[in-house]
Amino acid sequence: MVWSNQRNKALQERAQRVIPGGMYGHMSTGLLPQEFPQFFQRGKGCRIWDADGNEYVDFMCAYGPSLLGYNDPQVDAAAAAQQKLGDALNGPGEVMVELAEAFVSLVSHADWAMFCKNGTDATTMAMVTARAHTGRRVILAAKDAYHGADPWCVPAPRSKGTLPEDRAHVAYYEYNNAQSLADAMKAHAGDVAAVFAVPFRHDVFRDQEAPDLEYAAAARRLCDETGALLVVDDIRAGFRQARDCSWSLMGIEPDLSCWGKCFANGHPISALLGAEHVREAARSIFVTGSFWFSAVPMAAGIETLRQIRDTDYLERLQSAGQALREGLARQAATHGFALRQSGPAQMPQIFFDEDPDFRIGYAWTAECLKHGAYFHPYHNMFLSAAHTPADIARALEATDQAFEAVRRRRDALQPAPQIRPVLDLLARA
Ligand SMILES: Cc1ncc(COP(=O)(O)O)c(C=O)c1O
Structure with missing residues (x-):
């Protein structure tokens, strides 16, 4: 299936009329790359489907709640x-x-x-x-x-x-x-x-x-x-x-x-x-x-x-996180990126070195989306016990393609305008 976000865009337009700002709170995609879907249809295990039916290996777990996998x-x-x-x-x-x-x-x-x-x-x-x-x-x-x-x-x-x-x-x-x-x-x-x-x-x-x-x-x-x-x-x-x-x-x-x-x-x-x-x-x-x-x-x-x-839910989510961390480190090195992966592997925060305005991180997470994996450019992420080795391997296929796509247009990347106020705040802090 070819990635598309038409239905999401239509929902966002309707939402603008009846929901202040179209969305509010921590799940608003207002600061995120424009490719990020605001609306979702369903989740199962570690997969989510957005309003357009695009399927992702998910690394946000609804910002935490999905510990054992969606719809356990x-x-x-x-x-x-x-x-x-x-x-x-x-x-x-x-x-x-x-x-x-x-x-x-x-x-x-x-x-x-x-x-x-x-x-x-x-x-x-x-x-x-x-x-x-x-x-x-x-x-x-x-x-x-x-x-x-x-x-x-x-x-x-x-x-x-x-x-x-x-x-x-x-x-x-x-x-x-x-x-x-x-x-x-x-x-x-x-x-x-x-x-x-x-x-x-x-x-x-x-x-x-x-x-x-x-x-x-x-x-x-x-x-x-x-x-x-x-x-x-x-x-x-x-x-x-x-x-x-x-x-x-x-x-x-x-x-x-x-x-x-x-x-x-x-x-x-x-x-x-x-x-x-x-x-x-x-x-x-x-x-x-x-x-x-x-x-x-x-x-x-x-x-x-x-x-x-x-159950061994904890050991499973730790080993899934570790496999993801190691796979990303290998890919980043291969494609010539320096990645900072911090926190426990099962709750990773991922940034690119030398990316003070997040232009690389934004481009990379947007590419990951288009290839079927949902990563966040600035919030810590979450693994669930439903992330199997096969799911991690599938996600790593997506990230590999994303690294390659970003590497090719690295010099032409621009910072996302929506991130500006955040950068100003961070600079002041
Ligand atoms: C550490 C911490 N405390 C409190 C909260 C607030 O939880 P809630 O959004 O469910 O009100 C959060 C939410 O992300 C959190 O991460």
Whole structure:
């Protein structure tokens, strides 16, 4: 089938009339190369089909949620069985207790779980719980780390319509910098409710960085010394590095952890997990939502957690990521490109060296699309347990053709105009 985007373009025109901006949020293709489809028909395993029916080996996994692969048959069977019984009722089903039990038995720092809908619900609930627990105001977060889109945490360039007061008690430190964290603690001495940390540095537009043990240990120690809570935001990386909280890999136990995206394999649910000593504060706050207690995503979550516990899903997604990483490195060298691949192989961030305005990355990802593989030019990506060796081989065929196409017209490439404002922001930072 010849790649085409006519139907997508027609949908975008219709969307412009009835949806502000045609699309909003992190899935808007506004900053992406113009070839990127905005609308999709379906997904299965690690493949997605866009509105025009073009098929891709996908490396975004819906920005994380597809951990086992789109439409995992066992997860969807569990969801369908619950759907027959009921979803949003007057209260939760037995599945809520079962899901909390499954989570608590899997995640070593956790003694309790509360469920909500999106990742931002979980991080906001962590913030409120920490303030309730400590009676203090200040949240320390790493500069440029993403914790969601509520006014208290929405990234500064996208904060229109929010007030500086919304972030008045949020202060920032440098990720992986124990001294910077200690300084921030000191600057707000006596008023720090929580330190937020992502499992590793996965900021958009940047190379990813593994957590430094000294920094992570300092975060734990400073929280212990001051009574502030340590919150690990595992919403993006959860269960892609460990069958436990990601910082368990360093032997660091947070007081609270935030989960979303993947633990029901695409079904809408997120969670806040906590240690025993924070239970009373969590009990004391008022948090809720019309769909927070829906039973179908909880049934999907129970089956996903079962597969996380009982299968080799993690080893499969790690080895698929490694095969992709090695294949891309070989191809890049052959075609004369220097590639920077950072982060865990199963959550890769890929940039071209000497590509400060992303012109090569944009051209390469656009070519990958046309040859049947969906890569992102500036956001970290995700593998799923459904990426088989054959899928990686198919994707590497696409990337090889993309490298060749970009190599041929490398000297004629221009930066995409839509990236300009981002480049200005990065230059200022
Ligand atoms: C680390 C992290 N925290 C919080 C969120 C917010 O999650 P959601 O978009 O589901 O509200 C995200 C989303 O990408 C995230 O990556």
